[in-house]
C-alpha cells in the first residue's frame with residue numbers, strides 16, 4: 001500500500017518516511033524569499049542561509065540543521081542518483097548540480113549535486129522529486145525482501161506495477177461516456193484485485209471452498225486459492241470447465257472483430 005502507483009502500490013506512503021523530502025523541498029521553495037528579508041535583525045540569519053555548507057554545524061539554528069540532516073539522508077540513498085534519469089524529475093537533479101542540459105548529457109564530467117544549489121530548484125516541485133528518491137528506496141527494499149515476501153506477493157507487485165495497471169485509481173470519472181464509468185462496486189472490486197484482498201462481495205466468501213475443503217481464508221492471497229483450485233487433485237477437470245465457460249464470454253468480442261467463434265464445449 002505504501003508503494004507508488006507506478007510501483008504497484010496505493011500511494012499511501014507514511015508521512016514520516018517522506019518527511020525529509022517534504023521539509024527540504026519546502027525550504028528550497030522559500031529560500032529565495034528568505035534571502036530578501038530586509039533589516040538589520042535579519043542580516044545574521046540571511047548570512048547563514050546563503051551559506052548552506054555551514055548548516056550542519058552545531059551552532060546553526062535547528063531549522064537549518066535539520067535541513068542539512070535531510071540532505072545527508074537523501075544523498076545517502078542509492079536511489080538519489082536515479083533522479084537524473086527520471087524524465088519528470090531530472091530537472092531537479094540538474095538544478096542541484098547548477099548544471100546546464102549540456103552538462104547532464106556529458107559523461108566525461110560527472111555531476112555532483114550540492115546543498116549549495118538548493119535555491120536553484122525553488123518553485124520546481126522539489127518535494128515531488130525528493131519524495132521519489134525515498135519511495136524508490138522503499139520499493140527496492142520491499143521487493144528485495146526475499147525472506148519475508150512470498151512469491152505471490154512479488155508476482156502481484158510485478159503485475160500491479162505494469163504500465164497503466166493502477167491508472168484507474170487516479171482517473172476522473174468520464175461523465176460523457178457512461179460505458180467508461182466504474183460503479184462504486186466495480187471500483188472497490190478493482191482495488192481488491194489490485195491488492196489481493198478478499199473480494200468477498202463476489203464469489204469467494206466463506207461459503208466458497210475447494211472440493212478438498214480448503215477455503216480462501218486458508219491462503220494469504222485470493223490468487224493462491226484460485227491457483228490451488230485449478231491444480232488440486234480433488235478438482236480434476238476444472239481447467240477444461242473454465243475453458244468451456246469462457247468461450248461464450250469471449251464470443252461477442254471476437255465476433256465483433258470479424259472472427260467465427262466456436263462456442264461448443266471442447
Ligand SMILES: [Zn+2]
Nearest residue numbers: 210211212232
Ligand atoms: Zn483443493
